[in-house]
Amino acid sequence: MENFRWRKNKDILARWLCLGMVVLAIVPLASVLFDLTIKGFGGLNWAFFTEMPKPVGESGGGMANAFAGSAILVGLSCAFGIPVGVLGGVYLAEFGENALGKAVRFAADVMSGVPSITVGIFVYTVIVLSMRRFSAIAGGVALAILMLPTVMRTTEELLRLVPDTLREAGLALGIPKWRVILGVVLRTGAPGIATGIMLAVARAAGETAPLLFTAFGSNFLALKLDQPVGSLPVQIYTYAVSPYEEWHRQAWAAALSLVLLVLILNILARVLTRQPGKQGR
């Protein structure tokens, strides 16, 4: 009996311990979001999204440069990263049972653990130094490299989930293998792959370190790809470490917008993974 009570107490103890840890984990997360909302919400208005920064001392103005810059950078990184990542994943899943496949898989796994600043330095030496200037392209490449492992491995994993019976169904209809891969295999895995891409983009959109010495930052509405561009994370960093009250306020607002952006991407990813209703197209 004594034994039973002790075990029951252990059970209760363990349960409370787990609950305690969950609370501990949620508190910082929730307070970050809470703090962000309180401090950032006031700064969100139309001008914040559409107007350029005002010189120090003047109040008002916005961060149109950073929003446009982030859009350009994310767009570029998608343009570089998605085709390479998806097709690389296709190679791994469909043809990757060899030494090259193993090597690429290993490299991708290592790359996904490499600190993002390292990627920034790499792109700095390879692209920025040879172009002799910071540029949107360099930033896009840095973000693309960061996205690559995730996109490639997600694509591979999802294509592996596509049953071989579908590949054989396609081949048995006299469809060439490459068309079976594009029309059947990739298409069947597409919702999941899109999710993986969204998550990778969401992560890239928030990266600061690799942009510091690639896209650099700009207070102008730079739309040329070979010029430095601003971006939300870098702008937040610059404003947050500045001594100006007005800039702090805007940094909070920018941070909140960034979180909202990531949130939207994540929600989009979830909607995409939800299997389309069997009644659907």
Next chain:
Amino acid sequence: MLTLLETTTMEERPMTQPPTFAAPTARAEPTAAPVAPSVKMQTEALCAWFGKNKVLQGISLPILEKRVTALIGPSGCGKSTFIRCLNRLHEVIPGAKMDGRVLLDNEDVYVRGMDPVGLRRRVGMVFQRPNPFPTLSIRDNVLAGWKLAGLRPKDPDTLVEKALNQAALWNEVKDSLNRNGASLSGGQQQRLCIARALALEPEVLLMDEPCSALDPIATAKVEELIHELGQKYTIVIVTHSMQQAARVSHHTAFLYMGDLVEYNATDALFTRPADRRTEDYITGRFG
């Protein structure tokens, strides 16, 4: 002797079967037919391996034109491997090899430089488990062999209707052609897969245990269908149901451990098996 009973009593109780399902009269056809059917496909000393495991030991089998040929035998004896050699689907499995010859209209389909893609359009296949493309509508599933290959049929609507009609599915789906192919029942999915194969107007149709994942009613439908298609197409059907072989086929081949033990007109094979192993198998003494 259970199978013998099955096949002989069929004729005595035709009322229990759908009218088009009058297999017994059709089964008499090969002998009654005025012209002997020609050989559509022929294998010669066909051997096949998975890695080092030799699963076909040299099979020579004719496949007669516009006839239904059934392959029976205990599971693992190589039936699937055999028909997958006929449309060169065996070679897509890593480590799979084959040797010997497979002739289609007297031409070797394994001859160097021959493209398996073209062969597979002439020799269609239906698999054990229904495998419609889950991302495509019913209509697009039927057209998959065209569209996914980058080809455009001249009159897709007619083609879809014709293929679905041949597969006895048209009446059930004609109002919902845009529904997802995966939303159909198992039996309907299998008939959709048959329609998909027929839309290419193949010369030969290979069917690998097409009813094993279906319930009895769906099975009866598909069997009836095979019987009808047998008048127009050359069909090879794998089955481990001897009753099914007796019901739908003109000729039957018994495979055992990678060897062809016996090949004969279905009636003869079931009533007067020549080999001891065939007799043991059809009387259910092993399997």
